[in-house]
Amino acid sequence: MYVQQLIDELGKHKVSQNETELMKHSRDESIHAAVKPEIVCFPETKDDVATILEVASVHLIPVTPFGAGSGLEGQAIPIHGGIVINFERMNKILDFSPEDMRITVQSGVTRMQLNRLAAKHDLMFSVDPGADAMIGGMVATNASGTTAVRYGAMRDQLLDLEVVLADGTIFHTGTKAKKSSSGYHLTGLFAGSEGTLGIITEVTLKLHSIPExxxxxxxxxxxxxxxxxxxxxxxxxxxxxxxxxxxxxxxxxxxxxxxxxxxxxxxxxxxxxxxxxxxxxxxxxxxxxxxxxxxxxxxxxxxxxxxxxxxxxxxxxxxxxxxxxxxxxxxxxxxxxxxxxxxxxxxxxxxxxxxxxxxxxxxxxxxxxxxxxxxxxxxxxxxxxxxxxxxxxxxxxxxxxxxxxxxxxxxVGIGKMKFQQAEHGQALEVMKRMKQMYDPKGILNPGKIFVP
Structure with missing residues (x-):
């Protein structure tokens, strides 16, 4: 029933149950076993994502975000089936301010796509995990890479995120300013949350000058x-x-x-x-x-x-x-x-x-x-x-x-779940409370990071 509702509300061209697509979205580059979703959605706007989550929330359907599929710990594997959201069509540059060394992109923009534009203005995006990953996925895992010793990890490059919660609520976590002492640091919270607290649809990033x-x-x-x-x-x-x-x-x-x-x-x-x-x-x-x-x-x-x-x-x-x-x-x-x-x-x-x-x-x-x-x-x-x-x-x-x-x-994904208690101790219980608050029905990438 929910599949037909998604087709009706999104349009048939944004929804697929093709066997090839289901297999493609059943795994990432990790060693973990593949699991086919029931349906793959291809949103083009934040409102599309909100619609998907509203439908999933009503019908209690698990939702797994999927970027380039280059993850190594199983974050993108839909281990409980349900809906996979593929962000490849959300690949637009939304705002570029070279004078502020700042850019806002949809989550499906890739690292190399972003750098091709930035380089025309003698700027660069500093995080290089090796793969041509999507920016949203890099935020979700707090990716880094070879240049982190100089510039830091993904979390250090973020000014603002647009996030869609499990019930379809859309909000921003920050501003376009370089720093802020106002309110809780929600941007840092969602960076590294692996799609378990909300779905990231837009990212505002710091850029850096290309070295001489x-x-x-x-x-x-x-x-x-x-x-x-x-x-x-x-x-x-x-x-x-x-x-x-x-x-x-x-x-x-x-x-x-x-x-x-x-x-x-x-x-x-x-x-x-x-x-x-x-x-x-x-x-x-x-x-x-x-x-x-x-x-x-x-x-x-x-x-x-x-x-x-x-x-x-x-x-x-x-x-x-x-x-x-x-x-x-x-x-x-x-x-x-x-x-x-x-x-x-x-x-x-x-x-x-x-x-x-x-x-x-x-x-x-x-x-x-x-x-x-x-x-x-x-x-x-x-x-x-x-x-x-x-x-x-x-x-x-x-x-x-x-x-x-x-x-x-x-x-963390699937592979590092077993180490969470040893690493975080009592803080793990705090994380579980946060998960319950943001995703009370447990539909967002369930079975990742920890078992509720």
């Missing part, structure tokens, strides 16, 4: 401990880093095999510096001297744009290199710990992997304490999946005990 000049450097270390400690020293030195990625030797081998590069196989730091030419060149010299004193080898620097693009493209494709290993699957995740605990965390993660007897790779945005792990297993070998899962769980719990979090940027 940049240089890339990479070097290797004999041990993971040395590599992580060197990254920590770099941050403490005051040298301004745009990107700082730790990539272990196993990951470097995968990159070389997948991309055809010939990087020295060792525990590596990939670095990028940006700013004025004189400042960047000085930072590069200072960084080279610092790394040399900490035992770095194979130091190479470059300012050629093509070479930089090749290097970062190879780094970003590491996930795909791992996922395409023949006959193997992976359990992976991301954790984040205080910078001072990073050397210990990297070493401990490697010990857990080696102790399991399974192959694994470690890399991450070490500049802000964000570490990624991939543990490979053969699904045809009995017990390997369970062993990989146990190993991953041990790494995550160690991060939490070190004062960190079970996820720095991928979000």
């Amino acid at each position: 000049y940049s240089m890339l450097a990479r070097c290797t270390f004999d041990s993971l401990d040395m590599c992580a400690a060197a990254a920590q020293k770099m941050l403490q030195s005051g040298i301004q880093v745009l990107r700082m990625e730790l990539i272990d030797a196993a990951s470097i081998q995968l990159i070389n095999h997948h991309s055809g590069e010939d990087f020295p196989v060792g525990h590596s730091l990939f670095l990028e510096f940006s700013g004025t030419k004189n400042a960047v060149e000085k930072e590069m010299r200072d960084a080279s001297e610092l790394m040399d004193g900490l035992g770095a080898e194979n130091w190479i620097s470059a300012n050629d744009p093509l070479q930089k693009e090749v290097v970062w493209k190879a780094r970003k494709e590491l996930n795909y290199a791992i996922s395409h290993l023949k006959g193997m699957e992976e359990i992976g995740g991301d954790i984040c710990v205080p910078i001072s605990r990073m050397p210990e965390m990297v070493s401990t993660a490697r010990q857990y992997m080696d102790g399991s007897g399974l192959n694994g790779a470690i890399w991450g945005h070490v500049g802000d304490g964000n570490l990624h792990t991939s543990i490979m297993y053969n699904p045809k070998v009995k017990g390997e999946f369970e062993l990989a899962e146990q190993t991953n769980d041990a790494i995550v719990m160690h991060a939490i005990q070190a004062g960190g979090t079970c996820t720095g940027e991928h979000g």
Whole structure:
């Protein structure tokens, strides 16, 4: 009955029960099992979204938002069926103010689409999670990426969100001003809520000036401990880093095999510096001297744009290199710990992997304490999946005990639900009360983040 109501109120062209569409919207890029929705809706305006939620609220139908489908923790999987909202048609730039370094977009605008426009005015959107994700999905998971060490995560870029609540109520969480001391910080609340409190339809973002000049450097270390400690020293030195990625030797081998590069196989730091030419060149010299004193080898620097693009493209494709290993699957995740605990965390993660007897790779945005792990297993070998899962769980719990979090940027979704009590304690009960207040009927992306 509700399907026909949606067709009547939205129009047939905004609703699909096509089997291909249902399958397409049954999963994301995570390892979690696919679940087909009953219907997929393609809204074009906030009022369309409000209509969908009003119908769903009346009929108690679960609603799952779907962006580019690039999530890694199952947030977009409609595990209870019902309605999936695809935002690909909500892809308009609504307001662009270069002089204010500000832009407002619908949730379906992608990161690259936004940057193509911003670049024409020598501006950029700073968050780069690797995939060409939709802005709404990036807000919903509080995404970040390689440049977070300089600019921060998604939450740090937000001025205002337009949100539709479960009953169809539409409201804004902020203003177009750069800061405010007025009222509760609702913008920060909805960033990272993964569609469980409301559906984000518009986003107002800060933009940044494109740096005048940049240089890339990479070097290797004999041990993971040395590599992580060197990254920590770099941050403490005051040298301004745009990107700082730790990539272990196993990951470097995968990159070389997948991309055809010939990087020295060792525990590596990939670095990028940006700013004025004189400042960047000085930072590069200072960084080279610092790394040399900490035992770095194979130091190479470059300012050629093509070479930089090749290097970062190879780094970003590491996930795909791992996922395409023949006959193997992976359990992976991301954790984040205080910078001072990073050397210990990297070493401990490697010990857990080696102790399991399974192959694994470690890399991450070490500049802000964000570490990624991939543990490979053969699904045809009995017990390997369970062993990989146990190993991953041990790494995550160690991060939490070190004062960190079970996820720095991928979000909770399905995969990290089991760690919420250990990480948040009594605060988890407060979150559940907030969920009950914003979504009393429990229709918004149910079964994600925590069980009510």
